[in-house]
Amino acid sequence: MEPRKPPVIADVARVAGVSVPTVSRVLNGTVPVSEERRARVMAAVKALDYRPNGAARSLANQAGSMIAVFAGNTMRYGYAATIQGVEEAARQAGLMVVVTVVAGDDDDVVETAVNHALGQPLVGAIVLDFDPPGGATLERLPHWLPAVAAASGGSSNEDRSRVYMDDRVAASHATRYLLDLGHSTVHHVAIPSAGGSARVHGWRDTLTDAGIEPPAVVHPGWDPLAARDVGLRLASDSRVTAILAGNDELAIGLIKGLVDGGRRIPDDVSVVGFDDHPLSQLWIPPLTTVRQDFVRLGRRAVELLVEQTTSGERAPSVRMIPDLVVRESTGPARTPAGRSPA
Known part of the structure; x- marks a missing residue:
């Protein structure tokens, strides 16, 4: 189209x-x-x-050399690393990058952020569709502006090209790994997301396919300190032996709370994170996690945007599958007597 x-x-x-x-x-x-x-x-x-602004004039003249990046956050690891990849690829393509933070998904907030960016002579935009502000921004962008979503999951909406990590498959693999270690179920501590997290769906589907009723999802937000409080609460529940965290920061908070609550990692509880934060391998114990190449995600988003602006047609979406990195925060489930199953 x-x-x-x-x-x-x-x-x-x-x-x-x-x-x-x-x-x-x-x-x-x-x-x-x-x-x-x-x-x-x-x-x-x-x-x-x-919109009487530089974006429309630039697109009409094909004279612009600037792309906008819309992000709900710029400090968290996944966001920052994706922006790094965008900036590196844009520089190689002779493009400048302007970053606009979308501080929420309210209509007024999104509208203000979009209008601010469109005041620049843009040739296109990349939206970090990791959270509700990203999803709302993608919906609000004018159709005439070429745009690519850098995302953590696919979408049934084919109006925009996407480069996405298949978090659903990755979460399924992580959940299956924990079940194969002998754990009777896997709890999930989720991050906020737009339109329902692919990670939640992958976790839930895997448990359901195994004939296991999924436990209630816990939503602490983005704050690792809130995740620590969750860990303290879960530490008192002997049924909790395996947890899939929505990202590594939450996993680290959970581990802190579980240990403070008297549980050993991984002897009593196995914890899997998501993203492979640079500090995850330095944590004690080193964190088993899903590795996501955010820098590559950002670079591919720029490549798709350049392809789209050059051809005048929507570029095909690109799927990336993250890897599970097994470290020391996971282990076999313990029997009631405290022994690993044979």
Whole structure:
């Protein structure tokens, strides 16, 4: 599907039934215009999603050299590493990068962030679709702007190209690994996500396929200290012997809480993280985790965006499958007598 051409001021004039100079006067506010004409112009602007900014001019002229990155966060490991990959690939392609933080998924917040970025002479955008702000931003971008989602899962929405880690498959593999160690079930401590986490679905499907009723998902947010509190609470439940955490920071918080609550890792409880944070192998014990190549994710997103802007057609989506890295935070389930099963 070819990206739509950005609406121009003549389109607004045609829809509003006024002249181009009248539209210009309304938008610039330099010359008084009747309320009736102003209302018609603004209605046409809204209907066409017209934006009198550098992004539209750049796309029309094919003269821009800047791409926008929309992210709900820039400090967490996965976000920062993906942005690193975007910046490296953009630099090689002769493109500049402007990063816009979308601080929430409220309509006003998303609209403000999008409008701020579209004031620049953009040739395209990359959205980090890792969380609710990312998903909301992807929905709000004008259709004429080439955009690629760098994501943690696939989507049934084919309007935008995606480069994504198949977190659903990765979470399934991690859950299956813990079950194969003899654990009767696997608990899940989840991260916030847009539209339902692929990690949650992969974990739940694997338990269900094994004939196991999935335990309730625990949602501590992003805060490792909140995950520590969860670990303290789970430490008192002897049925908890295996946990899949939504990311490595939560896994580290969980381990701290479990140990503070008197449980040994992995003798009493096995913990698997997600992302392979650079510090995960230095934790005590070193963390078993799902390795995600976020830098490569960012680079591939730029490559897809360049392909799309060059061809004028939506580029095919790209799937990446993360690897499970087994370290020392996981082990065989213990029998009630404290022995590993034979």
